[in-house]
C-alpha cells in the first residue's frame with residue numbers, strides 16, 4: 001500500500017459519466033474513491049446515496065469506497081451503505097446521538113470506521129472511542145460544497161490529531177478534506193496527514209485519465 005493515500009472526491013466528477021470518471025481516476029493512480037453524501041439537513045446540499053454506491057460496485061469498481069456521511073441521523077444510512085458495498089464509513093459526531101454505537105455499527109458491518117471534525121469542532125469526541133477509529137477526518141472547509149478555500153488553521157489541528165493517534169498507538173489514518181491542492185498537500189503531510197481528499201483539484205477540465213494522472217503524481221511528489 002502507498003504511504004500516502006489519495007482519495008479523489010467524486011463530488012467534482014461529471015455525474016452524467018460517473019462510472020467512466022471513477023474508472024479513469026483509478027487508472028490514473030487514485031487509491032480510494034471518496035464518496036460525499038449530503039442530505040440537505042446536516043449540510044445545505046443534496047448529493048448521492050447508497051444506490052449510487054451499489055451502482056458503482058455493479059459497474060465493476062473494486063477499489064475502496066470511502067463514504068463521508070454529511071447527514072443526520074446516521075445509523076440507517078450506515079446500514080444501507082454497508083449493504084451497498086462501502087469500504088470506509090465516516091460521520092460527524094454531532095450528527096449521531098450515540099457515537100460509540102454508530103462506530104460499532106460500522107465495524108460490525110465489516111467496514112473501516114471514522115469520525116469527521118468540522119473546522120470549529122474540537123477533537124474531544126475522539127477521546128473515548130480511539131480504539132474504534134480507523135480514520136480521523138479533519139474538514140479543512142465547512143462541509144457542503146466542493147471548490148472552497150483551505151482553512152490554514154487546520155494544519156495546527158492536524159498536528160494535534162497526529163499526536164493523539166501516535167500517543168494512543170492506534171492504527172488510524174489521518175485524513176484531510178477540503179481545498180487540498182498540489183500546492184498545499186506537502187504542508188498537510190508535514191503536519192501528519194497521511195490520507196488526502198481532493199475534489200476540484202483533480203476533477204477539472206480536460207477530464208481525461210492523463211490529466212488526472214498528472215495531478216495525482218504531482219500530489220505524490
Ligand code: DX5
Nearest residue numbers: 009143144147178179199200
Ligand atoms: C465537502 C466535501 C469534500 C469536497 C472536497 O463537504 O466533504 O469532500 O468534495 O472538495 P474540494 O477538494 O474541491 O475542496
Ligand code: ZN
Nearest residue numbers: 036068177197
Ligand atoms: Zn468529503
